[in-house]
Amino acid sequence: MIAAAPLRVGIVAGESSGDTLGAALITVLRAHVPDVKCFGVAGPKMIAAGCEAWASADELAVMGLLEVLHHLPRLLRLRASLVQRFLSAQPDVFVGIDSPEFNLGLAKRLKARGLKTVQYVSPQVWAWRQGRVRTINKACDLVLCLLPFETDFYSQQGVQAVFVGHPLADQIPLEVDAQAARRELGIDSEATVVALLPGSRMSEVERLGADFTAAAAWIASRRPDIQFIAPMASARVRGAFQRQVAALPGTPPIALLDGQAQRALAAANAVIVASGTATLETLLTGRPMVVAYRFSAVTAWLLRTLGLVKVRYFSQPNLLAGRRLVPEFLQEEVSGAALGAALLHEIEDARHVSELGREFRRVHEALRRGGAERAGTAILELVRGPSSLGGP
Numbered sequence: 001m002i003a004a005a006p007l008r009v010g011i012v013a014g015e016s017s018g019d020t021l022g023a024a025l026i027t028v029l030r031a032h033v034p035d036v037k038c039f040g041v042a043g044p045k046m047i048a049a050g051c052e053a054w055a056s057a058d059e060l061a062v063m064g065l066l067e068v069l070h071h072l073p074r075l076l077r078l079r080a081s082l083v084q085r086f087l088s089a090q091p092d093v094f095v096g097i098d099s100p101e102f103n104l105g106l107a108k109r110l111k112a113r114g115l116k117t118v119q120y121v122s123p124q125v126w127a128w129r130q131g132r133v134r135t136i137n138k139a140c141d142l143v144l145c146l147l148p149f150e151t152d153f154y155s156q157q158g159v160q161a162v163f164v165g166h167p168l169a170d171q172i173p174l175e176v177d178a179q180a181a182r183r184e185l186g187i188d189s190e191a192t193v194v195a196l197l198p199g200s201r202m203s204e205v206e207r208l209g210a211d212f213t214a215a216a217a218w219i220a221s222r223r224p225d226i227q228f229i230a231p232m233a234s235a236r237v238r239g240a241f242q243r244q245v246a247a248l249p250g251t252p253p254i255a256l257l258d259g260q261a262q263r264a265l266a267a268a269n270a271v272i273v274a275s276g277t278a279t280l281e282t283l284l285t286g287r288p289m290v291v292a293y294r295f296s297a298v299t300a301w302l303l304r305t306l307g308l309v310k311v312r313y314f315s316q317p318n319l320l321a322g323r324r325l326v327p328e329f330l331q332e333e334v335s336g337a338a339l340g341a342a343l344l345h346e347i348e349d350a351r352h353v354s355e356l357g358r359e360f361r362r363v364h365e366a367l368r369r370g371g372a373e374r375a376g377t378a379i380l381e382l383v384r385g386p387s388s389l390g391g392p
Contacts, residue, residue, distance in 0.1 A: 214336020
């Protein structure tokens with residue numbers, strides 16, 4: 001009998017969130033196929049899981065229309081190089097993890113040359129630029145969705161998609177231990193704590209950090225008993241936020257943490273957070289929140305002028321609930337006073353806090369599906385068929 005060739009998986013993951021997803025996926029694939037070989041664009045977690053890195057995941061850490069234009073020549077060179085390397089390596093499947101603006105163009109070229117292709121993490125095509133679904137159909141044999149309502153949109157468009165659940169929902173317990181988190185951070189068990197999460201990218205912190213700082217000052221002027229903590233995603237982000245704090249007279253003490261975002265969320269009573277994955281982490285931790293976001297002026301103008309946004313809400317908690325659960329502020333709506341007033345309203349309404357806890361728990365349970373295992377199973381079934389996993 002001739003032994004089956006090792007499974008070969010090409011992967012391109014962008015940023016730290018993609019690295020986390022990729023590492024979990026590789027671990028699942030290796031559990032099913034011990035001799036699997038993975039290669040492509042990877043972060044440190046994927047490398048530790050056994051992925052051969054052709055380039056770093058940090059190279060794709062670019063967002064916003066204007067920001068992408070600045071890096072476009074470099075990104076196009078990288079994508080052209082990857083097309084040639086993947087065609088030479090001939091993986092059994094290509095998996096693009098998040099970073100859809102980069103990965104869908106790459107997947108389209110690879111699929112046209114006969115490779116099976118998967119997009120892991122659906123782009124928010126249901127929310128804005130819905131015309132991209134045609135590109136997704138041409139680029140992908142399968143889309144792995146983290147959110148349950150995404151598969152309905154794809155089925156209406158004739159795109160094969162599977163809801164796998166969100167890995168964060170598996171990682172974060174249904175009941176977080178707030179007191180343990182406070183002990184680890186040296187916070188009094190009876191204190192009222194507000195966490196500030198102005199973003200993980202420099203561009204986000206540069207646009208939001210001053211307003212988050214002003215919100216802390218606004219809150220402290222009315223509730224001097226409240227303590228503030230701010231987990232920082234990197235040393236660069238920490239430095240930028242420190243400068244913004246120092247520039248505003250009367251800012252209350254804000255304890256800056258190196259990383260430890262989930263621990264900070266667990267320790268907090270409420271959170272002011274930049275829109276993105278951190279809002280989902282906040283929801284899964286069960287904390288009331290106020291969400292803010294600000295694009296560059298050019299990006300915002302293009303989105304509005306071209307009518308590209310198709311949803312009423314932009315924050316994940318409100319999108320998942322299908323209604324306004326948490327306050328959200330966009331562009332010129334963002335100010336220290338607006339964020340501070342909304343935050344105090346959130347934490348001082350005990351009935352609302354209780355309602356949020358129940359709704360957040362419901363969403364958490366819906367997303368808790370063993371995401372990495374489901375994603376790995378779906379990929380193996382695409383490549384080798386259900387029989388490879390003991391199916392009919």
